[in-house]
Amino acid sequence: MSINLILPFLSTAVMFIFVVLVFQRFLVRRKPHFLFWGIGLTMFGAGSFAEAYLSLAWNPWIFFAWYLFGAVLNAAWIGHGTLHLLVRKKWAHGVTAVLILGSLGAGYLMLQVMPRLDTTIFTTSKPISEQYGTKRLEADEAPPPNAEIGKVVYRGEEVTVARGLLPLGATVRLTTPFFNIYGLLTLVGGAIWSAYLFWRKRVLPNRVLGNVLIAAGALLIGFASTLTRLGYGQFLYIGELVAAVMMFAGFQVAARPQVGESALAPEPTGD
Amino acid sequence: MSAEDKESSNTEKPGRVSRMPSNSPLYEKVIPGLLIGMAILMGALILFAVGILLGIISF
Numbered sequence: 402m403s404i405n406l407i408l409p410f411l412s413t414a415v416m417f418i419f420v421v422l423v424f425q426r427f428l429v430r431r432k433p434h435f436l437f438w439g440i441g442l443t444m445f446g447a448g449s450f451a452e453a454y455l456s457l458a459w460n461p462w463i464f465f466a467w468y469l470f471g472a473v474l475n476a477a478w479i480g481h482g483t484l485h486l487l488v489r490k491k492w493a494h495g496v497t498a499v500l501i502l503g504s505l506g507a508g509y510l511m512l513q514v515m516p517r518l519d520t521t522i523f524t525t526s527k528p529i530s531e532q533y534g535t536k537r538l539e540a541d542e543a544p545p546p547n548a549e550i551g552k553v554v555y556r557g558e559e560v561t562v563a564r565g566l567l568p569l570g571a572t573v574r575l576t577t578p579f580f581n582i583y584g585l586l587t588l589v590g591g592a593i594w595s596a597y598l599f600w601r602k603r604v605l606p607n608r609v610l611g612n613v614l615i616a617a618g619a620l621l622i623g624f625a626s627t628l629t630r631l632g633y634g635q636f637l638y639i640g641e642l643v644a645a646v647m648m649f650a651g652f653q654v655a656a657r658p659q660v661g662e663s664a665l666a667p668e669p670t671g672d
Numbered sequence: 673m674s675a676e677d678k679e680s681s682n683t684e685k686p687g688r689v690s691r692m693p694s695n696s697p698l699y700e701k702v703i704p705g706l707l708i709g710m711a712i713l714m715g716a717l718i719l720f721a722v723g724i725l726l727g728i729i730s731f
Contacts, residue, residue, distance in 0.1 A: 536730065537730070539730075542730075575725075578721040578722070578724050578725040579725070581721055582718055582721045582722065582725075585714060585717055585718055585721070586714075586718065589710065589714045590711075590714060593707055593710055593711055593714070596703070596707060597707055600692070600699070600703055600704070600707070603691055603692045604689045604690065604691055604692070605689060605690060606690065606691075606692045606693070606699065607690070609692070609699070609703060610703075613703060613706055613707070613710075616710050616714075617706070617710060620710055620713050620714065620717070623717050624713075624717070627717070627720065
């Protein structure tokens with residue numbers, strides 16, 4: 402069995418443990434940020450599992466889960482948990498409503514595109530991230546490495562494309578940047594900001610380190626996904642595994658009571 | 673997951689909070705450098721995503 406088949410399953414296992422710990426904290430503390438982190442991390446885990454599955458076989462509903470949860474929604478939901486700690490409740494509730502409606506809308510758009518998937522190009526020899534999107538090629542544009550070239554009619558015009566599972570111009574793809582920009586700002590930006598606040602006050606070094614690890618892990622996965630889409634898919638699975646481990650480690654480090662702190666004040670770090 | 677941070681920092685009492693080691697290269701040099709570097713990378717990724725959204729970058 403190739404290492405590339407094992408890595409996504411390892412990422413899924415790490416995320417599963419992570420999710421269980423976060424939901425345990427939510428059940429104990431009843432704080433909304435744990436709930437949103439738990440939901441977002443569950444989506445991340447579902448995306449990892451779907452990716453692992455699609456490296457072995459095709460299933461349209463696994464692809465549905467991979468794209469909707471793994472590519473579109475998970476960063477936004479994890480980051481939304483952090484937002485709950487950084488802004489006033491009424492603002493957070495307003496954004497929650499927008500996030501829920503937006504996620505339902507993305508789910509609806511994904512359902513609409515399902516009958517139009519071009520499954521004939523699917524192969525288990527490439528990561529799903531390298532084959533999901535159809536890309537229009539301009540006359541002088543070089544196709545991505547290993548791409549299957551074809552012609553499709555798009556808006557009444559025959560165009561050359563690098564073929565992908567989702568049809569050219571699929572509306573659901575337009576939603577991805579919105580969710581991912583929001584996720585990047587809140588998840589990575591929130592972690593960087595929190596680390597900076599503790600660093601500036603010179604307190605709680607575990608929170609500083611924990612947030613640095615979380616931000617680095619989230620950035621790593623963003624870069625791995627971007628590189629994959631640009632044709633460098635060999636970094637994806639290892640990038641995802643390292644990112645999952647870094648975020649998990651960051652969460653654990655940030656939540657760990659400090660020496661002395663635990664003896665004097667068992668509550669502070671909460672958990 | 674900045675998270676519990678704000679919340680718990682409100683509950684921590686002065687004198688009970690663990691402090692960063694003084695003169696530590698990790699906290700004096702590495703961490704600030706990482707924070708600045710990651711903020712720049714985040715900005716680059718956001719610009720990339722905005723470029724895709726506006727159709728400037730074909731993805």
